[in-house]
Amino acid sequence: MVPLNYYLILGALLFSVGALGVILKRNLITMFMSVELMLNSANLTFLAFAREWNQVSGQVLVFFVMVVAAAEAAVGLAIVIATYKNRKTVNADETASLRD
């Protein structure tokens, strides 16, 4: 059986990759995918803990997160499409007219 720590480390790595993706990538879709990666790393952590505690409640939580993430994905895609319609680009750095 794979020890808990392996999952946690993998989760942390995925989370970091996701966070760095948001910061380094310029494409809105890619940034959004990176956020999804972060959410899923949290999911993985949850599942690992749920198995450790031998509970289902952690897994139920993951269900909810997945649904929420799906809704978020839908809204996010819609917003990105609207952006594309307005500006003909999905480059995040080009949608930066609001600033100080």
Added chain:
Amino acid sequence: MFIFVALLLPVVALLAGRLLRPQMGHDTKLRPYECGVEPETDARERYSVRYYIIAILFVIFDVETIFLFPWAVIYDKLALFGFIEMLVFLGILIFGYIYVWKKGALEWV
């Protein structure tokens, strides 16, 4: 030990394939396969925005169904109450479906 085997295996397999297969690359063979029809444009073109809308709607309705699995597993325990609960849940989904339909999001313009 195991990790070495695991790392070695794909390398060996790919190398073996490369060495053993016949080298007969020509133009037709490298072309994307479109059921025998000559491809007209580059495959990496932009999709119609319609696909995205369908995709968005699909994602939502698809993922909602994961709630059906745990429900089905313990359906016997939940009995009538569970049945009504699931009806409410599906009812809300169907409301959403009606909304989408009436809004014309399912039309292919």
Added chain:
Amino acid sequence: MDSFWLIPILPLVGFLANGLVGKRLPKQAVAWIACLVVAASLLLSARAFYALMQVPPEERHVIHPLFTWVESGDFVARFEFLLDPLSAVMMLLVTGVGLLIHVYSVGYMWAGEGFYRYFAYLNLFMSSMLLLVAANNLLLMFVGWEGVGLCSYLLIGYWYFKKSASDAGKKAFVVNRVGDFGFLLGILLAFLTFQTLDFQAIFQQLGPEGEFAAESGKWGTLSWIAFLLFIGATGKSAQVPLYVWLPDAMEGPTPVSALIHAATMVTAGVYMVVRLNPLYSLTPGVSGLVATVGIFTAFYAATIALVQRDIKRILAYSTISQIGYMFAAAGVGGYAASIFHLSTHAYFKALLFLGAGSVMRALQNETDILRMGGLRKYLPVTYWTFLAATVAISGVPLTSGFFSKDEILVRSFSSGHTVIGIVGLATAVLTAFYMFRLFFLTFHGEQRLAPELRRGIHEPPPSMAVPLVLLALLSLFGGYGYGYLEGFLEPVTGEPLPARGEHSEALVLLTAVASGLGILAAYLFYVRNPTWAAAAQQALGGAHRLLWRKYYVDELYDRLFVHPLKRVSDHFLWRGVDERVVDGAVNGTAGLVRDLSGFLRQMQTGYARAYATWILLGTVGILVYYWMGG
């Protein structure tokens, strides 16, 4: 005397009436409403005052609760008013002088636009001041405290279309906020210390049986409370270093200046110190500071007043100086003397401002005294009343100002504060000099008026002349009730005055001599030998310029506080709407600042990625903080 709670409420009613429907009312109605509510308050104050006199001294303490304002756990603040000798005197003074100023304003403001607005503000001003005076706890007092600040801002900036006026209004408000900052901290600290904000409850804890009596003499929590509250007082009462707003406050209509300088607003700080005299008596360190700041301000402002040319500006500095006297008196323990000077000052300062208003009105808003002169024969009523006020403020014997100033000096010397007494005497000389300089230059000598102003000089209408005459009488004869006032205030100010020291006769003489010296010098310089003045100015060029520019304090404050704050905001956190402006500013600053600001400006670049970076950095920051075991 149960109806005394109406005293602060009635002007509020007037404010609401004029503020809400005043626009649709004829001017007469607006004026009647505004004056009548104040008159009613005056009558009620007089009745309350009379009623207090009828009862024995130990019963002169009435609390009228209106409702429980705040109650949460041990935090209780009631909306209740206190009637005791101190608040009775103050209410009488505020409503009395206030009423005269209201009546005067009817004539003064008649021609202008927004008549109703002016009187609405004026009533609100009265209401706030009366609330401050009548409050029975620190929090309610703070409401009035902020209220007068707000109203002064509205009234100083009343002629909003004048940039100088709106700037002055803003300055008054912002400087007052700095003081209020201290005041609010003082209140919070007081609450922390006493667990209550009620005056009586606080005084009980400060009394001989209370737990704080032991702290007396050391610089402890009590001193901090007193100190912080005093910071508030320096703002509201225009003392060093927060006096800068008052000279600019003359941008408002002249009757407003009269109200601010005489009865309301600037006296609030003095009133607060006297009201909290048990606290200040227990904190000699802070009291000493109060006295020092007061007498320093008195002297300092008087020197500036020596060379100013603007009639209202001179009066403004004289107010700062006179309020300084009051603080000096309160600081050396002469609380009754302080209130006494406050009341006589209210008479003659209101009169001086109203007289100045009358002069300005006759001269179509000319304020430069070097372009006046010889007005005596054109404006006899103004002349004589102004003279009454001038002799009073100069401390000419047997006028009200003489008695109150003498009282302060006696208190200083007899309590051992010799330096304060000596500076006070010197200031008295200066006061007499600059006031008579103003007087002579305005009313005597040759006429230096612009030709087009000479025609049309006319005396004010009766509605303005009557308040002048009444105030003149008060200025001359208002000083005779001191013995009685002192006894009346005793339940509040505590200590019975020790028998006058052996030097007191000498002091009376000295005070008289001081004022005589000043007057004589002014007479020599400005009537007898006008060339001397110019020669003196020539000879003392540097000193004169220093005084004329008011010690460059405004410029200093701009440099020290206003610019840096703006700069921090500009360079570090603001990427300009008009980038050229900001870039220009940044290019003009030193390299280090540019680097730093360039780094910090990353915060609002508009890039979502950059924002995510900040969030991530914040996360890492908190994690590191915990990791380090913080």
Added chain:
Amino acid sequence: MPTDLHYLAILPEIITAATGIAIMLLDPFTAPQHKGRLGWLGVAGLLAAGVAGAAQSGRTMTAFGGMVQLDSYSVFFRWLFFGVSIGTILISLQYLKREGVHHSEFYALVLFATTGMSFMAASVDLILMFIGLETVAISTYVLAGFKRSDPRSNESAVKYFILGAFSTAVLLYGIAFLYGQTGSTRFDRVAEALSAQGPSAFFLVGLALLLVGFGFKVAMAPFHVWTPDVYEGAPSPVTAFLAVGPKAAGFAALVRVLYSALPDMENHWGDVLGLVAVLTMTVGNVAAITQSNIKRLLAYSSVAHAGYLLVGLVARNELGISAVLYYAVVYALMNLGAFTVVVIWSGAGETRVHLSDYAGIGFRYPFLTGCLSLFLLSLIGIPATGGFMGKVFLFAAAVQSHHVGLVVIAVLNSAVSAYYYLRIIVIMYMQEPAAQVPSVEIPVPAAVALVLAALGTLLTGLYPSALLDLASRSVLAVR
């Protein structure tokens, strides 16, 4: 069948959610010129939910397997949220028509967001809290970009969405650690485990990530960076809603989590929040001084106010939380009011949002500017307004718990803030108007919202006892 499914406990949320669904269903069958009716349906639903909430006041029960708690605390916030949403709808009715985006989804989304906020305040379980938070977030992402064809609105939505999702992920990761350490997501179980085990590393990580997630929601520095941009670009009624509703909900949930689930770590979160409060107030106020766009200025002001609210949280005593509740209400009133004026004055296409657009309109529009001045004075904290009392309570609470340094900084900050609020008043009353003062009409529903907000601001200032009583009774449920 599970035994503790007390549907009555979430009746108000059921009503708001059902009303939202009904609006969406009715939308295709409603003629474009009658979309406003659906807005009124939303108001009716919110009122009904408020009544349902009132019927429950005074009762305490836990429902749904210990996920939802009905108590005076949740009732208090429910009312606040319902009021905020009603106000938002009232000021949107005319706005949406004016801007040519009169889709009834707006009202439905407001109702869904309200449902989410309500659940945030009522949840005593990390999962439900997370779902409530996401319901709010997803609804408001759409609302921020509601003017689809307006690039600014769109950009605001993009930023809000990316950063919101980012911070949500952080929050979720934090929840995962708390769950991993305690084996439960229920607040009471977490608290039990915490007091048994002491603050271990996982607890600390979980707490830190939780603070970040909420820090984003309520705009604490340095997690506030999104606020100015998003507030500026979003449609003004949405900005009003964002500045008030989700922020209050964030505080509601944060207080509940910190006090119910992590009370034994109060020194840990108290310290960090103290530092964050100082940073938040200072950054908000200093940055606001030089703003020239009123929406941006109010955005920074809302950041600064989050800092003041944190002072009450840092105080860690009963008065502190009561003050947070009290100030949340007052803040909602004055901010909603101020934004209402911005909505009305900005004109079609929101062209008049620069401060110079307010020059000299003071005496031309006495009602609008009078109200705005009142709200600004309250934001400064002038006595006789709710803002003053709120600050007094917050600061008094912090003084009571001996955070004198924090209070000094807070008072200093509020003194500085007077400068930029006052500038607006000066511009309105004391500057020359532009060559031609444009004429605006004041829609009746918005005027109603304005009057209510103004009355509320005054009433909470003159007679704060009633609200403070209510707040301090509500607090008992949390402590």
